[in-house]
């Protein structure tokens with residue numbers, strides 16, 4: 001049996017900060033409203049999906065003490081590829097000197113956890129190392145005159161390196177799902193802007209997060225009280241609050257960065273994970289619940305036992 005463990009991690013955020021006060025100046029909104037309804041105070045905007053992915057990927061490789069040539073596959077979770085063809089992963093592959101395969105994966109905001117599970121599958125089939133990146137430039141598909149969406153979405157990237165290990169590895173339970181009948185609740189046509197039914201997405205997001213997390217916990221054979229750290233998708237602090245309350249996981253054991261990043265879709269979970277690592281909140285042996293939801297509507301969760309020295 002061959003399992004996988006995370007051996008490196010890194011993030012990248014654009015330099016430009018857009019605060020709620022900046023949005024107040026151009027939209028009929030207020031810092032108070034955005035903070036109270038979403039928990040977001042500021043977000044980062046700029047760059048390209050490939051540029052952010054390369055920066056995050058390079059940091060993850062460096063942390064793992066590896067080079068691009070050590071990687072067999074690069075999986076890039078993104079909803080905002082730089083071009084329709086080829087995959088943005090091919091830019092990343094070239095820039096980082098990776099010799100193995102490269103592909104983009106779009107499961108919206110669930111993309112990173114989808115990628116995590118697929119990476120474990122590749123390693124079980126014989127790949128030695130996979131570079132998994134979530135990278136987004138949602139600012140390019142956001143109408144900055146639409147207060148429904150402009151307050152939420154932003155840019156960023158996070159990456160992990162997964163390596164083969166003898167035995168079962170870190171993945172204890174997972175759940176991937178989608179309900180295509182809800183696909184029109186959140187979408188962007190090619191060349192168009194994000195359109196969203198915020199209230200309905202909110203309602204379904206809480207349910208999807210709770211149900212998927214419960215399935216992964218059950219498959220891992222653990223209880224919510226065993227979870228040392230929950231890393232939820234960073235969309236809205238009220239969604240995270242409601243879901244964690246229902247799951248029985250206190251906010252003290254939950255990673256959040258959305259106050260500073262906004263919703264960065266497939267980058268949000270690795271951004272929150274790496275922030276928790278850098279704050280010394282994660283230790284070898286800890287049980288970690290990763291859980292996301294997004295357009296599709298898609299959802300994804302995984303329970304891993306953290307094996308790296310932080």
Ligand code: COA
Pocket residue numbers: 028029030033034037038109147148151152186196198199201202205235236263293294295
């Ligand atoms: N600033 C100020 N007022 C705003 C506003 C804004 N940016 N957006 C909406 N409002 C107003 C509405 O017009 C409405 O006014 P009314 O009561 O006079 O009609 C009021 O605020 C409440 O609007 P509502 O849409 O009910 O707010 P909400 O509490 O549902 O919050 C969202 C809106 C978008 C923040 C929330 O629904 C949400 O986060 N949904 C999930 C979105 C999401 O996570 N998407 C990504 C999924 S991956």
